[in-house]
Amino acid sequence: METKTKIRWSEYNKEIADNKFFYLRSCIRQNFNPGAEKVFLSILQNKLRKEVYDDPHHTTCSGIGYHSDIVPFETFQSMVARQFSLMTERGYKNCAVSCITSFGGYNEVLSTWKEFPEELEKTRENLLKATGRTFEIPENLSHACDIIYHFRKEIATQARYRLINKETGEPLKIVDHIGCHYAKIFPEKGVGGSEYSRVLTGMIEAWGGEAVDYPERRHCCGFGFRHYLVKNNRSYSISNSRKKFESMKPYQPDMILTNCPGCNMFLDRWQYALAQIEGKVYGGENGIPVLSHEELAGLVLGYDPWKDIGLQMHQIDVEPLLNKIGVEYDPKQKFTGVRGQYINEPEFTGCLAKQD
Amino acid sequence: MYSDLNQRLKADVRLEEGLQACMNCGICTAICPAAEFYEYDPRSIAITVQSGNEEKIAALLQSDTIWYCGQCMSCKTRCPRNNCPGLIISVLRKLSQETGAFIKSRMGRxxxxxxxxxxxxxxxxxxCVHPTSLVPATHPEQGPVWRWIYENMQEVYASVGANLDGDGPGALRKxxxxxxxxxxxxxxxxxxxxxxxxxxxxxxxxxxxxxxxxxxxxxxxxxxxxxxxxx
Known part of the structure; x- marks a missing residue:
């Protein structure tokens, strides 16, 4: 694991491929915010005219199992190798990774193979024996947020909306939360490293908003793998998120921007759970909207919040944010099915049920 | 069951990655979210493993202690010696499970x-996660919107362009x-x-x-x- 003292900004940057991506999906994002992955592919293909391949044959990387210790490192390496084998089979050399746990895991495996070539050889043997597959190591491994960051200025030139309050003309105040495994394990693999992450603030500023720092910006959301997965331990998760909400509350953010599928879901759901437990709302009209980099990019580019991005799958309402930006949307379409028919709606949205 | 623990720990390449030379400064404990929440001290774990004391390592494997880490890896970023106590934990947990020591502690079980x-x-x-296994009754923290998604699963996923249990590519494809x-x-x-x-x-x-x-x-x-x- 390499770490060195940075002496100039260029050393905080990383190489991000320009084109021809092999897409690797996220278990959590597919479950909770599948529209984010859909709009990411659409932005790359239809707005930026890039080539990206969505392979039906790839599976989970098993990273959640690995970090909750039920999947051994040997198995995890072989699972990662299979993803690379699929990439190789399709003729791609650049991975675009949706999940932060996967991204950190792929980097851990690549680092291990570099420092311990015998682990690479063992993995090649395991994969060949199990599946008959061989693989090449990717030339470039970027998280989806790296790619959106890389093209943030092109997105800004095509943007239909700016992150500016249309009533006041002031930039929207946005706090970011970077998933731990994006850069804490390998700071050199993240834009801005771990301490001075720029990957999300770069987008915020390119699209007209104001990135607001807050004391616990670098604190974990609290997923903790086994701590959320085992019901008995969930107080660990919610306590860590609460610490973040307390820290950002004084800055009255208009939204929280995330790059990690898990963090995105937890910071959304725990606001609801804390309100139910404490009766406290940490900001916004009934909670602070939490969006990922793909979702925010989709919004500024004018994609439909419901049908294209799927923002109705968030517990915290996004409408206050849409209204501030001036996004055109049809409120009646929020809880409709494929053909636009009403399919009933949640008991309530946001942190607390609205009083009639 | 608890013999050659040092040797077995060192056979895992991750220990070489995670523990190079701990000087016991405690920065890992200062930054650790688990140390804030539990009676947990990654510094002392690094020192115990570095000491090679088989008795103390055996006690660790049977304890709740090694299960407190949330694997955020914040310790890796801040360690001035480039150690990674979170990775040491992964190695200890693997050995705890292989030896059966994990059933001695509530968190391990x-x-x-x-x-x-x-x-x-x-x-x-x-x-790793599938919507059919996220039952609202056992996940009350997921809230009313998740319940709505769960109860209208096919329609909601289809309406946002997912391919739940479908052939071909897409989110949640079969x-x-x-x-x-x-x-x-x-x-x-x-x-x-x-x-x-x-x-x-x-x-x-x-x-x-x-x-x-x-x-x-x-x-x-x-x-x-x-x-x-x-x-």
Whole structure:
């Protein structure tokens, strides 16, 4: 694991491929915010005219199992190798990774193979024996947020909306939360490293908003793998998120921007759970909207919040944010099915049920 | 059971990555979210493993302590010696499970619950998480919107362009039998299934020790699951 003292900004940057991506999906994002992955592919293909391949044959990387210790490192390496084998089979050399746990895991495996070539050889043997597959190591491994960051200025030139309050003309105040495994394990693999992450603030500023720092910006959301997965331990998760909400509350953010599928879901759901437990709302009209980099990019580019991005799958309402930006949307379409028919709606949205 | 612990820890390349030369400064503990929440001190774990004291390492393997880490890896970023206590924890947890030491602690025993949820999802669906296994009754924190998604699953996922259980690409597509078979083979060849079985074997022994058995005296794992959830 390499770490060195940075002496100039260029050393905080990383190489991000320009084109021809092999897409690797996220278990959590597919479950909770599948529209984010859909709009990411659409932005790359239809707005930026890039080539990206969505392979039906790839599976989970098993990273959640690995970090909750039920999947051994040997198995995890072989699972990662299979993803690379699929990439190789399709003729791609650049991975675009949706999940932060996967991204950190792929980097851990690549680092291990570099420092311990015998682990690479063992993995090649395991994969060949199990599946008959061989693989090449990717030339470039970027998280989806790296790619959106890389093209943030092109997105800004095509943007239909700016992150500016249309009533006041002031930039929207946005706090970011970077998933731990994006850069804490390998700071050199993240834009801005771990301490001075720029990957999300770069987008915020390119699209007209104001990135607001807050004391616990670098604190974990609290997923903790086994701590959320085992019901008995969930107080660990919610306590860590609460610490973040307390820290950002004084800055009255208009939204929280995330790059990690898990963090995105937890910071959304725990606001609801804390309100139910404490009766406290940490900001916004009934909670602070939490969006990922793909979702925010989709919004500024004018994609439909419901049908294209799927923002109705968030517990915290996004409408206050849409209204501030001036996004055109049809409120009646929020809880409709494929053909636009009403399919009933949640008991309530946001942190607390609205009083009639 | 608890012999050659040092040697077994050092056989894992991750220990070489995670523990190079700890100087006991405690920055890892200062930054650690788990140290803030639990009686947990990654500094002392690094020092214990570095000391090579077999007795103390055996005690760690049987303790709740090694299960407190949330694997955020904040310790890696800040360590001035480039150690990674979170990675040391991964190595200790693996050995704790292989030796059966994990059933000696309340937090360790929870590994059985993870095998039965995430572990089962992996093999059944090819995903760590699947919407059908996120039952609102056991996930009240997910709130009313998740309940709405869960109760209208096909329609909601289709309306946002997902491909739930469908053929071809897309979010939550059905993983084909051939691809699932490759996943199973990987787990078989690389030790994934063996670890599941090891966790289950020791958990069954613990269930019997606790008297959680069926009329034939076999471990009743439903009762054991309920025991763990209420422990």
């Amino acid at each position: 929870q590994q059985y619950l993870i095998v039965k949820t995430i572990g089962a999802n992996l093999l059944q669906f090819g995903y 993983i084909s039998d051939k691809d699932l078979d490759e996943l199973h083979q990987i787990f078989e060849v690389s030790g994934g299934l063996k670890l599941y079985q090891t966790i289950e074997y020791f958990s069954q022994r613990k269930a019997i020790e606790l008297g959680l058995t069926d009329p034939n005296g076999e471990a009743d794992m439903e009762k054991y699951t309920q025991y763990l959830l209420n422990e």
